[in-house]
Amino acid sequence: MGSAEQISQLTIDGLMVGALYAVIALGYTLVYGVLQLINFAHSEVFMLGAFGGLFASRALVPDGGATPSGLASAGLVLFGLGVGALAGATAAYALERCAYRPLRRRGAPRLAYLISAIGASLFAFNLAGKEFGRQSVPVPELFTNGTVLTVFGAEISTQSLVIAASALMMLLAVDHLVAGTRLGQSIRAVAQDAECAGLMGVDVQKIIVATFVLGGLLAGAGGFLYAMTFNASYTMGFVPGIKAFTAAVLGGIGNVRGAVIGGLLLGLVESFGGYLFDASYKNVIAFAVLVAVLLVRPSGLLGTRLGRPA
Amino acid sequence: MSGLPHQPRQPHQPRLTRLPRLPRSRRVRSLGIACFLSALAAVITGPSGDADHPLAGITGSFAWPRVIIFVVAALGLWAALLSGGHLASPVRALSARARAAMMPSTSMPPTPGGDGAGPPAPAGPLRRIAAPVTGRHGARLGHLALLAVALAVPPVLSTAAQQALVGEIGVYALLALGLNVVVGYAGLLDLGYIAFFAIGAYTTAYVTSAEAMPWHAPWQINPFFALPVALVVAAVAGVVLGGPTLRLRGDYLAIVTLGFGEIVQLLANNADGVTGGPRGVFGLPPLSVDLPGVRYSWGLNPLPYYYLLVVLIVLVMVVFGRWERSRTGRAWTAIRQDEVAAEATGVATIRMKLLAFAVGASVSGFAGVVLATKQFFNPQSFGLQASLLVLTIVIFGGMGSRLGVVFGALVLQGTAFLLRDTVPPADRFIYFGAVVVLMMIFRPSGLLPPRRHRALPRQDVPGTPAIPAAAGAGLVGAAVGATAGAGQDSALAPGAAPGPAPLPAPGASLGSGASLGSGDAPEPGPGAGTGPGVGPGAEPAL
DSSP: OOHHHHHHHHHHHHHHHHHHHHHHHHHHHHHHHHHSOOOTTHHHHHHHHHHHHHHHHHHHSOTTSOOOOHHHHHHHHHHHHHHHHHHHHHHHHHHIIIIIHHHHHHTOOHHHHHHHHHHHHHHHHHHHHHHHOSSOBOOOOOSOOOEEEEETTEEEEHHHHHHHHHHHHHHHHHHHHHHHSHHHHHHHHHHHOHHHHHHTTOOHHHHHHHHHHHHHHHHHHHHHHHHHHHOBOTTTTHHHHHHHHHHHHHHOTTOHHHHHHHHHHHHHHHHHHHHHSOGGGHHHHHHHHHHHHHHHOTTTTTOSOSSSOO | OTTOSSTTHHHHHHHHHHOOOOHHHHHHHHHHHHHHHHHHHHHHHSOOOBTTBTTHHHHHHTOHHHHHHHHHHHHHHHHHHHHHHHHHHHHHHHHHHHHHTTOSOOOOOOOTTSOOOOOOOOOTHHHHHHHHHHSHHHHHHHHHHHHHHHHHSGGGSOHHHHHHIIIIIIHHHHHHHHHIIIIIISOOOOSOTHHHHHHHHHHHHHHHOSSSSSSOOSSOOOHHHHHHHHHHHHHHHHHHHHHHHTTSOHHHHHHHHHHHHHHHHHHHHHOHHHHOGGGOBOOOOOOEEEETTEEEEOOSOHHHHHHHHHHHHHHHHHHHHHHHTSHHHHHHHHHHHOHHHHHHTTOOHHHHHHHHHHHHHHHHHHHHHHHHHHSOBOGGGGSHHHHHHHHHHHHHHOTTOHHHHHHHHHHHHHHHHHTTTTSOGGGHHHHHHHHHHHHHHHOTTOSSOOHHHHSOOOSSSTTSOOOOGGGTHHHHHHHHHHHHHHSHHHHHSTTOOOSSOOOOOTTOOTTTTOTTSSSOSOOOOTTOOOOGGGOSOOOSOO
């Protein structure tokens, strides 16, 4: 494999992982934009979504059966994504309801939200470990994986294509939702000035819930996509969670398009960095990026406002 | 509640105007909450499932004989929730009245959903009366009694209990005392705290043994001298991590420290040629005293380690107690309550935060020495869950309270030890997570709130020890009053709000100060007209 092909392959891989980070990062960014809080339990929403999608597709595809193809595959992937998204949204709603809203009612200090979210995260992933077992579980094969096409010598598998296409569609949908719908307008209004938005007739409470649910939908579907490549386990949320957070900060936390750019960029950096150093240091690289961004430009590449038309 | 003929009306009225909701929908809602909590409890305590039968654990949780217990529990909880408002209001009214009359009825039963305030401090004449029992002198006597119990009880316990006292309670109490400086005093959230514990342990291995790790010092020293070495190394590590990151805002700091903890564990695991990798480190020489005339070696028996830990814990508590009341401690308080105001009044915030970080790290290094000399350890001992466990202990015991965090370690880890046969160790963290969330909601000040909140040191600045008068006490007083008005601190000093009127707290999050809280806002105490009800985010929609 020549070096040009290698670069091309690393780029493709990086973009694919980056698209996943972007999908998760949107959840951090949306919640941050509205509440100015880092949702520490978002990684568990991602994990629960992955399990939701996994069990749904397991229920339809029996072990040892023939790998489905054609329309059946597409339907199964969509079904898994949908169930994953629903599971994620439910988890995010429950999280908001149990760990955030009571504190908001009591006017708790910032630190309390962070701690409460960490407690919720601890609770959720250990409960998942108890209920779903503590070893990693593969998603059944929903389609025959193989090389579909080659771009500059890089091989693109069906799986990458499916992941990239789903992630792209979700990103476009969210971008449209936030920039061009009434709900998005309300979200942006609350992000800009919650008190004023309330006075203008926006139901702030509802918008907060909607933001959590939206982030949960994305994270759940993203979790299913992630599990297709890397399997699902009860601790799977932690590392992608930190990386997605890094992506959100990199692009400018609170900024929707920033999260997308940050995710893709982080995927590329990680892919090339992992090649240059060692694959086991990928996490260290992502973490170094986070620290560097926070020190050099805490507002990220695109600035930190959700209020602006992204 | 028989002796309360007329009281319920008075606090009842604002509740009605505040929540214009049909009683029926409220009943349904309470039923929903009760069922949800009960079902959650059933699932948590129920059997486990696995990946092939993901629903087995859940269906097993609602199997026939079990389900009765939880249905009864749900109905009981529903009844409690429904009557909660009626029960809590007279209690609250009574306690407010009692305080107004300065009668010694100061303890309020903490009702679920009621306010999380600690026992209100006696004021005025009562304080003089109660001084011999609750004052410094009485407190000292109480502490000595606790110490006596701590020294006398362990020898009669079983060996397993003694092991738990050392490895699970003592070491974690020491760790919690260190994290308490970072979280409780300076208000910084450190989620990678256990990394310093690891650094302390590996440092000990490095300097005391030539065989334990592939990488070792050219000379070996007595493990006792590893204590200062580990202290310094861990403190330096704290400064190295804190130097660049402490300029960040609180939640960024949390995530960076989270990553740091992960990296340290990753390095310990991957750097096979240095640390021994996943195999871990064992065979360190035990602690020993080798002086002319005195020869003693800590062997396999846990009891000597226990007493060593008691000495270390008492030492750390005494030192931190004095530190807390010093200029440094006041600076930490100021930073915790309002960093901007603290900086404006001349507190060197970065340096002080760095100091808190280094101090916390060095205590963690201490604990690492004890761990390393006591037993085998490997990178698995330093995972994220251990960090979160220490945090849980601090939250549960009471952020900022030395005695509280030691009690937190004793109660949480002790319960885990007692239930070790009924609850699998891996499931403990489900309960710990639930404890953290519940504490944050119902009792953010913890089991034993720090003294400065219980006492009323000065009438003009609620909830804080005196600030250096020369440093513009007026400004700090106002700013501190503002945060206390919007934050949790005011809930800890009920009736103590005759301070300056709360200003909008900087950086208050969305709903802060919205007076919808179901009675968590300090009720109007005697002559206290300045509750947090006039806080910044008085949002109609929330």
